[in-house]
Amino acid sequence: MSRRRAPLAVLSTVIITAATLNASTAAHAATTTFTPTADTYVDNGSTGTNYGTSGQLGVDNSPVKRTFLKFTVSGVTGGVSNAKLRLHTDDVSGAESPNGGTFRAMSNTSWTETAVTWASQPAIDGATLGSLGSVVRNAWYEVDVTSLVTGNGTYSIGITSSSTDGADYDSRESGSTAPQLVVTDGTTPPPGDPVWVGAGDIADSGSGDTATAALLDGIQGTVWTTGDNVYPDGTASQFNTYYEPTWGRHKARTRPSPGNHDYHTSGATGYYNYFGAQAGPSGRGYYSYDIGNWHIVSLNSNISMSAGSAQEQWLRQDLAASTKPCTAAYWHHPLFTSGANHSPSTATRPLFQALYDANADVVVFGHNHQYERFAPQNPSGGLDNARGIRSFVAGMGGAGAYGFGTIKPNSEARNTGTRGVLKLTLHSNSFDWQFVPEAGKTYTDSGTTNCH
Numbered sequence: 001m002s003r004r005r006a007p008l009a010v011l012s013t014v015i016i017t018a019a020t021l022n023a024s025t026a027a028h029a030a031t032t033t034f035t036p037t038a039d040t041y042v043d044n045g046s047t048g049t050n051y052g053t054s055g056q057l058g059v060d061n062s063p064v065k066r067t068f069l070k071f072t073v074s075g076v077t078g079g080v081s082n083a084k085l086r087l088h089t090d091d092v093s094g095a096e097s098p099n100g101g102t103f104r105a106m107s108n109t110s111w112t113e114t115a116v117t118w119a120s121q122p123a124i125d126g127a128t129l130g131s132l133g134s135v136v137r138n139a140w141y142e143v144d145v146t147s148l149v150t151g152n153g154t155y156s157i158g159i160t161s162s163s164t165d166g167a168d169y170d171s172r173e174s175g176s177t178a179p180q181l182v183v184t185d186g187t188t189p190p191p192g193d194p195v196w197v198g199a200g201d202i203a204d205s206g207s208g209d210t211a212t213a214a215l216l217d218g219i220q221g222t223v224w225t226t227g228d229n230v231y232p233d234g235t236a237s238q239f240n241t242y243y244e245p246t247w248g249r250h251k252a253r254t255r256p257s258p259g260n261h262d263y264h265t266s267g268a269t270g271y272y273n274y275f276g277a278q279a280g281p282s283g284r285g286y287y288s289y290d291i292g293n294w295h296i297v298s299l300n301s302n303i304s305m306s307a308g309s310a311q312e313q314w315l316r317q318d319l320a321a322s323t324k325p326c327t328a329a330y331w332h333h334p335l336f337t338s339g340a341n342h343s344p345s346t347a348t349r350p351l352f353q354a355l356y357d358a359n360a361d362v363v364v365f366g367h368n369h370q371y372e373r374f375a376p377q378n379p380s381g382g383l384d385n386a387r388g389i390r391s392f393v394a395g396m397g398g399a400g401a402y403g404f405g406t407i408k409p410n411s412e413a414r415n416t417g418t419r420g421v422l423k424l425t426l427h428s429n430s431f432d433w434q435f436v437p438e439a440g441k442t443y444t445d446s447g448t449t450n451c452h
């Protein structure tokens with residue numbers, strides 16, 4: 001297919017090079033998140049009290065409070081390339097502090113959280129790992145502990161503070177905001193074609209996003225989202241509380257798109273501030289990038305998509321400028337869906353038409369909380385095995401499942417009730433798709449389609 005190259009000033013494309021994406025892929029090739037096997041704190045104002053079952057971990061200098069954390073790392077091969085301790089500040093008044101604490105290694109790894117008191121506390125006797133400055137409540141913070149965590153084994157970390165205005169962190173009893181040790185394996189990922197993996201309709205107060213984020217831990221590649229990244233309103237607090245502890249650990253390799261729930265916050269400012277440059281130009285919500293032989297476009301179905309709109313014109317120019325033989329796109333509201341909760345969004349058809357005119361190959365949607373695969377179709381929904389675009393609804397990222405209504409023509413595979421991610425392996429002139437189910441579920445779907 002012949003394409004003319006449009007001026008860069010007109011396109012305003014987000015330039016993400018293959019080298020950047022490959023580096024991100026390698027850095028996240030084998031990332032595992034561990035929660036503490038034990039955590040507690042001690043207080044010199046109550047020398048005989050044990051706080052092992054408390055939902056809170058305190059560090060302070062008046063009264064003196066010290067926190068102890070213990071993690072057991074397993075399954076690591078090839079050494080550790082990076083280890084980060086992540087802590088979430090408590091959501092109570094007074095949790096803020098000008099000093100988040102000093103973090104040190106401990107030689108004692110045999111202590112138990114239900115036996116430690118001020119009078120029987122283990123020594124914080126190892127090297128300093130790092131420190132945190134000012135912290136605010138209900139937010140995540142991280143400290144690089146790579147110098148301590150070098151492979152499989154048990155590790156203890158102690159936290160102290162020199163401030164009389166101490167910090168309070170959530171303990172492992174708090175659930176989704178429990179401390180995390182995020183360990184990246186030093187093993188080089190096996191050679192092969194790039195992987196592009198993701199889902200939409202992701203994070204809320206339930207545990208579904210925990211299950212799908214665990215799948216991403218074992219899948220290398222670039223992560224995409226098809227909107228409704230966090231519920232119910234896309235606020236900064238909800239991103240920190242729900243998205244950050246799960247899919248947030250893959251943020252550095254994520255290329256998102258926004259959904260209608262992200263826009264419940266005016267201008268989707270929570271979304272744009274959380275993802276930053278990775279979400280494209282702030283407030284616009286559409287951008288493109290290349291991976292291998294593929295040109296990929298993230299679009300915004302929450303703003304005008306009509307023929308002649310700024311987004312539709314940008315898309316046509318962006319596609320005309322691409323020299324890649326294969327093209328994929330993704331956005332939130334589906335043009336094709338059999339879901340009972342949300343009907344097909346015909347307002348998105350001009351975007352699909354522009355992609356069809358440029359011989360694009362695959363489009364992924366979200367919005368309906370389920371999985372559905374369609375045969376290659378034209379913009380009117382007619383079967384088109386010559387030039388048609390294969391499309392998927394991938395709204396199974398974590399939020400509660402939706403049912404199906406009347407099954408639409410050319411719907412080839414469907415599932416609801418199994419959360420998962422859609423993994424696409426991008427070959428030089430084709431792609432493989434695979435539905436990867438959450439642990440404990442068996443539904444899957446896979447196949448191959450050639451590029452046009």
